[in-house]
Amino acid sequence: MEPTNxxxxxxxxQVVDCQWACPxxxxxxxxxxxxxxxxxADAYMENRKxxxxxxxxxxxxxxxxxxxxxxxxxxGNPVAICRLKRVAADLKGDVSSMLPKAPLSKNGKKxxxxxxxxxxxxxxxxxxxxxxxVTIFDSSASPGGxxxxxxxxxxxxxxxxxxxxxxxxxxxxxxxxSTRIKSLKDLYSKGFDAIFIGSGAPKGKDLILxxxxxxxxxxxxxxxxxQSVAFGHIQSVGxxxxxxxxxxxxxxxxxxxxxxxxxxxxxxARRPREFFKASPWELEDAEEEGIEIKVNHAPxxxxxxxxxxxxxxxxxxxxxxxxxxxxxxDSVVIECxxxxxxxxxxxxxxxIERDMGMDFDKWGMPVVDDKTMATTLDGVFMGGDAPWGPKxxxxxxxxxxxxxxxxxxxxxxxxxxxxxETSMDLVSQKMGLTEWxxxxxxxxxxxxxxxxxxxxxxxxxxxxxVELGFSVEQTVLEVERCLNCDVEPVFKASSCIECDACIxxxxxxxxxxxxxxxxxxxxxxxxxxxxxxxDQQVYVSNKLAxxxxxMVKDENxxxxxxxxxxxxxTAAWDMEKFTLNLGYAGQSSKRVAR
Amino acid sequence: xxxxxKPLIPLAPLPVNELGLTLRDYEGGMSTLCAGCGHDSxxxxxxxxxxxxxxxxxxxxxxxxxGCSSKTPTYFVSGAHGFNSVHGRMPxxxxxxxxxxxxxxxxxxxxxxxxxxxxxxxxxHAVRRNVNMVYVxxxxxxxxxxxxxxxxxxxxxxxAKKGAANETPPIDPVIMALSLGATFVARxxxxxxxxxxxxxKAAVEHKGFALIDVISPCIQxxxxxxSTKSYHYVREHEIKEIDQVYIPPSGEITAVLxxxxxxxxxxxxxxxxxxxxxxxxxxxxxxxxxxxxxxQARLRGEIPTGLLFIDEDAPDVHELNxxxxxxxxxxxxxxxxxxxxxxxxxxxxxx
Ligand SMILES: Cc1cc2nc3c(=O)[nH]c(=O)nc-3n(C[C@H](O)[C@H](O)[C@H](O)COP(=O)(O)OP(=O)(O)OC[C@H]3O[C@@H](n4cnc5c(N)ncnc54)[C@H](O)[C@@H]3O)c2cc1C
Ligand SMILES: Cc1ncc(C[n+]2csc(CCOP(=O)(O)OP(=O)(O)O)c2C)c(N)n1
Ligand code: SF4
Ligand code: SF4
Ligand code: SF4
Ligand SMILES: [Mg+2]
Numbered sequence: 001m002e003p004t005n006x007x008x009x010x011x012x013x014q015v016v017d018c019q020w021a022c023p024x025x026x027x028x029x030x031x032x033x034x035x036x037x038x039x040x041a042d043a044y045m046e047n048r049k050x051x052x053x054x055x056x057x058x059x060x061x062x063x064x065x066x067x068x069x070x071x072x073x074x075x076g077n078p079v080a081i082c083r084l085k086r087v088a089a090d091l092k093g094d095v096s097s098m099l100p101k102a103p104l105s106k107n108g109k110k111x112x113x114x115x116x117x118x119x120x121x122x123x124x125x126x127x128x129x130x131x132x133x134v135t136i137f138d139s140s141a142s143p144g145g146x147x148x149x150x151x152x153x154x155x156x157x158x159x160x161x162x163x164x165x166x167x168x169x170x171x172x173x174x175x176x177x178s179t180r181i182k183s184l185k186d187l188y189s190k191g192f193d194a195i196f197i198g199s200g201a202p203k204g205k206d207l208i209l210x211x212x213x214x215x216x217x218x219x220x221x222x223x224x225x226x227q228s229v230a231f232g233h234i235q236s237v238g239x240x241x242x243x244x245x246x247x248x249x250x251x252x253x254x255x256x257x258x259x260x261x262x263x264x265x266x267x268x269a270r271r272p273r274e275f276f277k278a279s280p281w282e283l284e285d286a287e288e289e290g291i292e293i294k295v296n297h298a299p300x301x302x303x304x305x306x307x308x309x310x311x312x313x314x315x316x317x318x319x320x321x322x323x324x325x326x327x328x329x330d331s332v333v334i335e336c337x338x339x340x341x342x343x344x345x346x347x348x349x350x351x352i353e354r355d356m357g358m359d360f361d362k363w364g365m366p367v368v369d370d371k372t373m374a375t376t377l378d379g380v381f382m383g384g385d386a387p388w389g390p391k392x393x394x395x396x397x398x399x400x401x402x403x404x405x406x407x408x409x410x411x412x413x414x415x416x417x418x419x420x421e422t423s424m425d426l427v428s429q430k431m432g433l434t435e436w437x438x439x440x441x442x443x444x445x446x447x448x449x450x451x452x453x454x455x456x457x458x459x460x461x462x463x464x465x466v467e468l469g470f471s472v473e474q475t476v477l478e479v480e481r482c483l484n485c486d487v488e489p490v491f492k493a494s495s496c497i498e499c500d501a502c503i504x505x506x507x508x509x510x511x512x513x514x515x516x517x518x519x520x521x522x523x524x525x526x527x528x529x530x531x532x533x534x535d536q537q538v539y540v541s542n543k544l545a546x547x548x549x550x551m552v553k554d555e556n557x558x559x560x561x562x563x564x565x566x567x568x569x570t571a572a573w574d575m576e577k578f579t580l581n582l583g584y585a586g587q588s589s590k591r592v593a594r
Numbered sequence: 595x596x597x598x599x600k601p602l603i604p605l606a607p608l609p610v611n612e613l614g615l616t617l618r619d620y621e622g623g624m625s626t627l628c629a630g631c632g633h634d635s636x637x638x639x640x641x642x643x644x645x646x647x648x649x650x651x652x653x654x655x656x657x658x659x660x661g662c663s664s665k666t667p668t669y670f671v672s673g674a675h676g677f678n679s680v681h682g683r684m685p686x687x688x689x690x691x692x693x694x695x696x697x698x699x700x701x702x703x704x705x706x707x708x709x710x711x712x713x714x715x716x717x718x719h720a721v722r723r724n725v726n727m728v729y730v731x732x733x734x735x736x737x738x739x740x741x742x743x744x745x746x747x748x749x750x751x752x753x754a755k756k757g758a759a760n761e762t763p764p765i766d767p768v769i770m771a772l773s774l775g776a777t778f779v780a781r782x783x784x785x786x787x788x789x790x791x792x793x794x795k796a797a798v799e800h801k802g803f804a805l806i807d808v809i810s811p812c813i814q815x816x817x818x819x820x821s822t823k824s825y826h827y828v829r830e831h832e833i834k835e836i837d838q839v840y841i842p843p844s845g846e847i848t849a850v851l852x853x854x855x856x857x858x859x860x861x862x863x864x865x866x867x868x869x870x871x872x873x874x875x876x877x878x879x880x881x882x883x884x885x886x887x888x889x890q891a892r893l894r895g896e897i898p899t900g901l902l903f904i905d906e907d908a909p910d911v912h913e914l915n916x917x918x919x920x921x922x923x924x925x926x927x928x929x930x931x932x933x934x935x936x937x938x939x940x941x942x943x944x945x
Contacts, residue, residue, distance in 0.1 A: 441598040442603060497817070498825060499784075505596070508605055563600060566596045
């Protein structure tokens, strides 16, 4: 069997489950350690480097890192990565001196961004410090995109949004608010060196049913309705509200309805609970507020009385086990005063002329390269929700970074395929014979539960933030749950004397010395504890000197306690901190130094 | 000593044995030995063997003398009984304990210094008496604890860390035990758990004295070039003449074994340990042959390992002394001490 190629940064990167799962590859364990040391500003900046909006994301991120977190495989509950991010943001103090700045002299290149959502803001964040002149157009009167218009302020306070957007805008972006781009052709001819389209997926899907037209007064499209509430155009709703759909938008709609007059609010789902799109924590938060979630109800018609909505008829479905087939078993009418449709969003590109050279596929979606974010129109890039439909903020940020690299390449005559190099540092964490620079002991704390504002207060004040954030005590307990997956055992086969010390001490039996013959699938079954999680890697060493066997480490269950390295008499094992050096705009190898 | 205690990680579900205990339940305190010491591997092998055998911890008594090796009973089965004796005096303490309570499982851990220098006189008598115990010599050729002086097992020509070669001829505990009538004699290597664990299991099962001489490199004072007890040297010179195959209680044999040259040892749970001798003419029930074979191998510079000799039928210490079947600790006080009238009547018999 071939030994593992540990020269490839991807090997060690994949061991850091959270960082690997994060679309922007935030260095989670590093910022968690910094929080543990009380270095909140540094923890904030470590986050900002990759995810740009730590305060916003610390409250709203979809957190793909958490289901991936190693701790979840150990005691069933991942580290509260997202809410620790918020701790860093809440306690950071004044970080103005650490924020990136734009140079006094510009580089002469002009870039236009359409939309002031997280995707465009990330592009601006990466290009302004390089001297670009960035202009952002948005049809709204204020920046933030859906983060402002749709994410309710009881989840994301306006001050947090304002502060993190200001950090970018204040570098000198030209903000063209209340300016809808009606023709790309027109903008294309205005002499910009590059254009980024971050216009999102702004259209809420409608549901065409009998009675939809007559009842339109009391039937609302979710994202439009949330926007109207955010801007104060809608201040009340009827007492009985039905929210159709059970995605994230539905959750924000029902909770908002509860705050502006809704007393009996129901979320109507077609499918059983295991098949919902909303995250489990969002469902819990909604239920905590007295919202009823009804499963297996398929909308049939709007029930009207003299043109006024009085209810809605549903088919009751019975599903097969994997919810692929259903049959109607009954039909009910549920009374209501208002209906909110939250069944999805669509992209809308009526403002892009189809004869410009930008290709669209047969579903009317633009053709965009998922590595470079380039459209087929020269100098025009796209990211966020715009190219592939609704995703989330962290993906918009990840797209923004890639687009900024491409724009910088494009403006400097470097091929788009020439991405900045991703490299790694591996540094021993040994401080003494049995002393490490990190807390290597396993801490049995349970995941900390977020405290919430009492219900009565929430319903009295629409913008009151529900989550209180972690207390210092909770923070201290939670940071210690992180297993420091970036401090990784690294093996030097030539030093090993095959004494078994590491194998004997490993608390999870993830090490084995065995014959290196055969294929990986078979080797996995021969380990001290058979390695059954094939999503995780197996680390296979070079041949050992005395017996010709190989050292094998199942990466699935290592808790990074460092005991293998402490018990190794020859330091064949060492605990080394892996740092991923991600390339950002301005670091492409062939970029001409200015 | 490590910076932390080996943590208990709640990875579910940990495999359990017949008593519902996990491997971790058979561990002891954190080792304070040098990192890489062979003794720690032997501790791990004992932990694993006892777990596999589902031995009730409270039925185990672990005893030792003085030395790095003698420290190790602390590092396994913390729920067992323990006794740490004066240097070299572990064998008489086990003999006494054995006399008082024959129902316990005795394991004595000793070193080459503890057993073959200061304790040699006690060691030989425990062998002769066929005391029912597992006797492990963690053999590193030096006095580890007192900084690496040559011990009685250091080979002629083997050099100390600072270079001086040993000129005093060694004692081979295997030959010594065979010549004293030992009923179970094995040799193994700390770096080969595949062999050591089944040998420990068979030794626990054996009725009478079971010696396991385990070559166990001292990483600190005897693992250098020129040493004959280093990991490297042992791996170069070990010949596993005698291999073993574990046959589960179902009796189903996965490996194809020739019927000659097979020694079967029945285990508590109905399983069988089958020891296969590679030169099929080797007979581990022939004491003279075993001594000759081990001597010859030594002259060739080879270290034969495996179960070298077994005699399951010899009487053990209890049979030799016609002790009661009931452990003395379980006898009622009245039978243990029948009173002065009975004593007087007994003394009368000598008049
Ligand atoms: C109700 C709701 C709740 C959500 N909650 C979360 C959450 O908790 N966590 C999370 O990660 N994600 C959440 N999302 C998704 C997230 O908000 C989006 O994925 C993200 O904002 C997309 O960013 P973007 O930069 O692509 O575009 P957007 O944020 O959509 O911004 C696009 C901007 O472009 C402007 N625009 C569009 N067309 C034009 C034009 N022609 N000219 C000028 N301006 C234009 C729009 O007005 C808008 O301001 C939620 C979405 C909704 C609807
Ligand atoms: C009566 C007595 N004499 C001498 C000593 C000093 N002493 C301690 S350990 C030891 C030798 C131990 O050697 P060994 O049994 O081989 O154990 P190792 O440390 O090598 O495992 C000696 C001589 C002592 N503790 N007590
Ligand atoms: S334990 Fe820490 S480093 Fe490991 S995946 Fe979870 S948060 Fe990331
Ligand atoms: S750090 Fe070493 S000893 Fe600890 S769990 Fe990982 S492999 Fe095992
Ligand atoms: S001195 Fe030798 S025998 Fe003692 S603990 Fe260290 S390595 Fe083991
Ligand atoms: Mg010794």
